[in-house]
Amino acid sequence: MINGLLVYHREDYEKNQWFAHEIMDCGRDHHLHIELVLTDELVLGMDEELFVTVKNKRMKRPSFVINRSRDSLIATHFERMGSRVFNSSFVTEICNHKGRTHQFVNANGIKSVKTWFVNRNYTPLEQLNHAFPLVLKAVNGHGGNEVFLLQNRDALTEKIENFPSDEYILQEVCGNPGTDIRVFVLGNQILAAVKRYSETSFKSNFSLGGQVEPYSLTEDEKQLVGKIIRFTRFDFVGIDFLLDKDGHFLFNEIEDVVGTRTLYQCYEMDVVHNFVSYIKSCLK
Template structure:
C-alpha cells in the first residue's frame, strides 16, 4: 500500500506468549487504518554505536522501513536508542525511565502537589534501622517491580534486612501502610484522554492486583478525581499508561504508581472500551502531526 505507515510492536518473547490476545487486537486494529504493525522480540534486536552513530538492527527486518515503535517491554535504554535513530516511541523513553522506577515516579508526582503515602528510598547500602521514621507494618517495594510483584509487607527492620540480603543490588521504596489496605483504583489513559477506570479489591491480601486474584468492578471518576488524573497526564505526556491510586478510608485518592507497560485485562473485563483501537488511532494521529 502506497504511503503505508510501518511500525514495530516490541515484546519480550515470554511476555508475548502471555499477551497473544492483545497483540492480535493491536495488529488487526492497526491494519484497519492502514498501519502495518510487525511483532518484534526485544531479544532479537542489536543496539549500540557503529561508525560513531546510534545503531539498531534486526536479523530479518529493515529498521530503515519503520517510523515508530510500540514498546511493550521495560527497557528505557532500548526506547532511547529508537529515538536516537529517529524512530518515535510509544511510550517515550522519558515515560519508560520515570514510570519504571517507583522512586523516580514518586519524585515526579510529588512535584505536582498530589497526595501520596510517606515514602523512603532505600537500598542494602544505605539501610540503617535507626533512621526509619515510621512505625510498622510498612510496605517494601523493589523500584523496578511490575504487576504487584516484588512487593512485601514488613513488620520489622529484621524483615527488611533479610529481603535486602536476598536482593543486595536492588533499590527499594519503603512506604507507610495504607489505612484502607486491599483496595485500589487503576485509571487507564491514552494521550490526554481517560478511557476507563477499574476498582480492584482483595479480602485476602493488601495487594489488589487483578492478576493476583483481586476482584474488579468499573469505577466512575468524580470531577475532583478527574482533575487529579489530568494534572498527572498533562505534565507526563504519555501515550498509554495506567495510573494507580490507593483509596483512603474516606475514599480520597492517594497516588501509588504508574504502569508504563499497562495491562488491559481488567478494563476489557469491566467495560466495552476497545483500548487497542483507541491506542492505534492515537498513534496514527500522533504520527500525522509529526
C-alpha cells in the same frame, strides 16, 4: 502503509499474545504495518550512525515503535533515530522505577503514603522514622510482584538481606489496604477507571486474583488525574491510586506497559482500536 514495530520481551509476549496480535491486526485496518520484534532478536548499535538489526538483518528506521519492553534504552535509541515511540523514553524511564515515579509526581504536589527511597549500600535504616507494618517494593517490579507486607524489624531485616536488588522503597500502609483505583489514560485523556480489590490480600492486582469492577471518578478525582497528566505526555498508561481512611486518592504508581484485561472485563469498549487509532492520529 506506515511501517512500525511492536517490541516485547519474549516472556511478556508469551503472556500477552492476544493483545499483541490484536494490535497488529488492527494496525492493518488503519494502514499501519506493525512488525513484532522480541528483544532477544534485537541489536542496537552505532557505526557512522545509529543502527538496528533484527535477526542479524539491518533494518530501516521505523516510523513508529510501540515499546512494550519497559526498556528506556530501546525507546531512546529509536527516538534518536527519529522514530515516534509509544510511550516515550522519558515515561518509560520514570515509570519503571518506583522511586523516580514518586519523586516526579510528589514533587508536583500530589499526595501519596509516606515513602522512603532506600539503597542498601548507603541508606541507614536505623535512621528512618517509621512504625510497622511497612510495605517493601522493588523499584522495578510490576503486576504486584516483589511487594511484601512486613510486620516488624526482624521481618524487614530478613527480607532485605535476601532481596535481589540494592534499591527498593518502603511505604507506610494506607488506610484501605487491598483496594486501589486504576485510571487508564490514552493520549493524556482519561479513558476509564476500574476499582481493584482483594478480600484476602493487601495486594489488589487482578493478575494475582483480585476482583475488579467499573469505577466512576468524581470531579475532584478527575482534576487530580488531570494535574498528573499535565506533567508530561502519556500515550497509554495506567495511573494507580490507593485510598486513605476517608476514601481520598493517594498516588501510588504509573504503569508504563499497562494491561487491558480489566478494561475489557468492565467495559464494552475496543481498547485496541482506540489505542491504534490514537497512534495513527499521532503520525499524521
